[in-house]
Amino acid sequence: MQRQPARKKSSQAxxxxxxxxxxxxxxxxxxxxxxxLLAPRLVRLKDRARRAGVPTIYVNDNFGEWHSDAxxxxxxxxxxxxxxxxxVEQIKPDEDDYCIxxxxxxxxxxxxxxxxxxxxxxxxxxVAGLTTNSCILCTAHDANMRDLKLTVVSDxxxxxxxxxxNEALENIREMAGGHxxxxxxxxxxx
Amino acid sequence: MQRQPARKKSSQAxxxxxxxxxxxxxxxxxxxxxxxLLAPRLVRLKDRARRAGVPTIYVNDNFGEWHSDAxxxxxxxxxxxxxxxxxVEQIKPDEDDYCIxxxxxxxxxxxxxxxxxxxxxxxxxxVAGLTTNSCILCTAHDANMRDLKLTVVSDxxxxxxxxxxNEALENIREMAGGHxxxxxxxxxxx
Amino acid sequence: MQRQPARKKSSQAxxxxxxxxxxxxxxxxxxxxxxxLLAPRLVRLKDRARRAGVPTIYVNDNFGEWHSDAxxxxxxxxxxxxxxxxxVEQIKPDEDDYCIxxxxxxxxxxxxxxxxxxxxxxxxxxVAGLTTNSCILCTAHDANMRDLKLTVVSDxxxxxxxxxxNEALENIREMAGGHxxxxxxxxxxx
Amino acid sequence: MQRQPARKKSSQAxxxxxxxxxxxxxxxxxxxxxxxLLAPRLVRLKDRARRAGVPTIYVNDNFGEWHSDAxxxxxxxxxxxxxxxxxVEQIKPDEDDYCIxxxxxxxxxxxxxxxxxxxxxxxxxxVAGLTTNSCILCTAHDANMRDLKLTVVSDxxxxxxxxxxNEALENIREMAGGHxxxxxxxxxxx
Numbered sequence: 001m002q003r004q005p006a007r008k009k010s011s012q013a014x015x016x017x018x019x020x021x022x023x024x025x026x027x028x029x030x031x032x033x034x035x036x037l038l039a040p041r042l043v044r045l046k047d048r049a050r051r052a053g054v055p056t057i058y059v060n061d062n063f064g065e066w067h068s069d070a071x072x073x074x075x076x077x078x079x080x081x082x083x084x085x086x087x088v089e090q091i092k093p094d095e096d097d098y099c100i101x102x103x104x105x106x107x108x109x110x111x112x113x114x115x116x117x118x119x120x121x122x123x124x125x126x127v128a129g130l131t132t133n134s135c136i137l138c139t140a141h142d143a144n145m146r147d148l149k150l151t152v153v154s155d156x157x158x159x160x161x162x163x164x165x166n167e168a169l170e171n172i173r174e175m176a177g178g179h180x181x182x183x184x185x186x187x188x189x190x
Numbered sequence: 191m192q193r194q195p196a197r198k199k200s201s202q203a204x205x206x207x208x209x210x211x212x213x214x215x216x217x218x219x220x221x222x223x224x225x226x227l228l229a230p231r232l233v234r235l236k237d238r239a240r241r242a243g244v245p246t247i248y249v250n251d252n253f254g255e256w257h258s259d260a261x262x263x264x265x266x267x268x269x270x271x272x273x274x275x276x277x278v279e280q281i282k283p284d285e286d287d288y289c290i291x292x293x294x295x296x297x298x299x300x301x302x303x304x305x306x307x308x309x310x311x312x313x314x315x316x317v318a319g320l321t322t323n324s325c326i327l328c329t330a331h332d333a334n335m336r337d338l339k340l341t342v343v344s345d346x347x348x349x350x351x352x353x354x355x356n357e358a359l360e361n362i363r364e365m366a367g368g369h370x371x372x373x374x375x376x377x378x379x380x
Numbered sequence: 381m382q383r384q385p386a387r388k389k390s391s392q393a394x395x396x397x398x399x400x401x402x403x404x405x406x407x408x409x410x411x412x413x414x415x416x417l418l419a420p421r422l423v424r425l426k427d428r429a430r431r432a433g434v435p436t437i438y439v440n441d442n443f444g445e446w447h448s449d450a451x452x453x454x455x456x457x458x459x460x461x462x463x464x465x466x467x468v469e470q471i472k473p474d475e476d477d478y479c480i481x482x483x484x485x486x487x488x489x490x491x492x493x494x495x496x497x498x499x500x501x502x503x504x505x506x507v508a509g510l511t512t513n514s515c516i517l518c519t520a521h522d523a524n525m526r527d528l529k530l531t532v533v534s535d536x537x538x539x540x541x542x543x544x545x546n547e548a549l550e551n552i553r554e555m556a557g558g559h560x561x562x563x564x565x566x567x568x569x570x
Numbered sequence: 571m572q573r574q575p576a577r578k579k580s581s582q583a584x585x586x587x588x589x590x591x592x593x594x595x596x597x598x599x600x601x602x603x604x605x606x607l608l609a610p611r612l613v614r615l616k617d618r619a620r621r622a623g624v625p626t627i628y629v630n631d632n633f634g635e636w637h638s639d640a641x642x643x644x645x646x647x648x649x650x651x652x653x654x655x656x657x658v659e660q661i662k663p664d665e666d667d668y669c670i671x672x673x674x675x676x677x678x679x680x681x682x683x684x685x686x687x688x689x690x691x692x693x694x695x696x697v698a699g700l701t702t703n704s705c706i707l708c709t710a711h712d713a714n715m716r717d718l719k720l721t722v723v724s725d726x727x728x729x730x731x732x733x734x735x736n737e738a739l740e741n742i743r744e745m746a747g748g749h750x751x752x753x754x755x756x757x758x759x760x
Contacts, residue, residue, distance in 0.1 A: 069448070252682070517745070
């Protein structure tokens, strides 16, 4: 593993959580409906990261598949008839994005995310994706316990309901030390 | 480390989170006020665990002290004039309770709790303590990711406000697979 | 993630470490030379696992690539001109094998291996692959600390030199509680 | 937890492994015999760390006790008749040393050592103690996987035999990226 050029400790990485998603699970339809509203903002978010020189890391659920094959997951989500197709095709990973598969809810639990962030020299993460009160919430607390600077882009996250979404953001702000802000207020730090 | 006598996979341990507490931190007074209401129920909860043969594990914050000295923390919290004295003296650890110090919010993060639960042969935990929307919430999600059966005793937990307490319990029930119940409904499983 | 049918706690999984390998690193040629001698035995080992109903898990280095793409790694190692081609094509993963990418030496460090073993209901592992005194040694100690029953198949592992190989096996036997045995002495336990 | 004054990434901490030891386990007598030869050098090592402003962290086995009580462990090892008394009393922790209890072999596995090193701002460790081919070896590999700079003071470590000691040091040097040197060659970096 080659060391990247040095960055400041506050250098950010953009974490997109459970974006490559088939939505084939209980309440998947409710979440998909809200996710579709996010898609244009997620595209904008990722584009701004790229222009700021901030790396993007997709962290997706392995959905019980154990072949460490992000490409196969992507193909599955983009197949004709997949509920998630319309969402995923708007915001799918580019060749130079990083991809990590997670076995459970948090992006940190039993994944190489810590190592990748060290490798990239990033001590700060900007988090967006699905769902605010499950994987985003767990990832936020795990980032906080690891002393990472944490920003959550509120209008680039979604849950089943507005209530669950708002309560989770409140918890992240109050208890996980997260900066919670709107896409328009975000300034990336390389 | 000697192996304990075999238990069933569903054997429970009682986790008391941040009970040995000095309450000398921001909003500590609000939490203490609510904690004092819990104290008699916590005593009852622990007593029932003991009679059911279920081990009790205290998991306390090391509060930035790094001497792995649970006895010193207890003495500090029981000293004259400590805000937490009245609470802690009601529910302090007994000689045969287990004590773990945690450096961060979750009872699992960088602590030997996983090893202790394996050692005890427990695949299920009953959680109570402080605060519902911080350390209890983090511990619940971490237990869920480790496939432990999770019960949270709602009237043996407290937060700064009823709203935060209730929202956290809702999240634990909906997103961390926790059984949330009242002390009177709890039946321990050895 | 669906639960597998129940297995006994002593049910084994076969771990093949750093088998999908390009050998394009310092001393890769020395290790490849020794690895090629293993290949027929590794085929036999894997075949016996299959007939015994024991799952096979490939754990490979991500070699600094962060796309969770085991298929791409395999293709890279099988390309014309790759030093590892002759070795890898003899013992490459089958469709139903499990594949995990690891960012560092141990098969457990920041990988979902713990979760996968729980999912499979396996409390015991049989380890083979490369190299005895690095990734096999680290994996053995990590398995021991997790209370997994550990078997290392000595003539299905290799290092740069016989001396390093033998000293590592001695350490695994004496200090990591590993059963070290020859392929011909191994009996799989489902 | 208050942040320490900033240090350089290469700032060192001294790790003393399994020094507070009762030696009441199989082969404890052999290890004690070799440990007693180390004691004067360990005193010198720790004294030099102190004068260089480098913090000392004792990491000791909890020996199956689960009360996070380093003071009780120390008292046990210093009691009249304890085999370890003569060794431990020469090199026991001072009031301002850090103490961590570990449940297994590695100083990193299910302990807060990572958090403490972040808290201290140390990206480098100097390791000494017992035994070279077990806890020192595991700790060395775990430090390497965490990208910590690693120095092992060879004449401040011991094992059951010179052969095991030397082979473990060779492995640490070759496979865990450790600098292995004699006490007289060590220069602390604050």
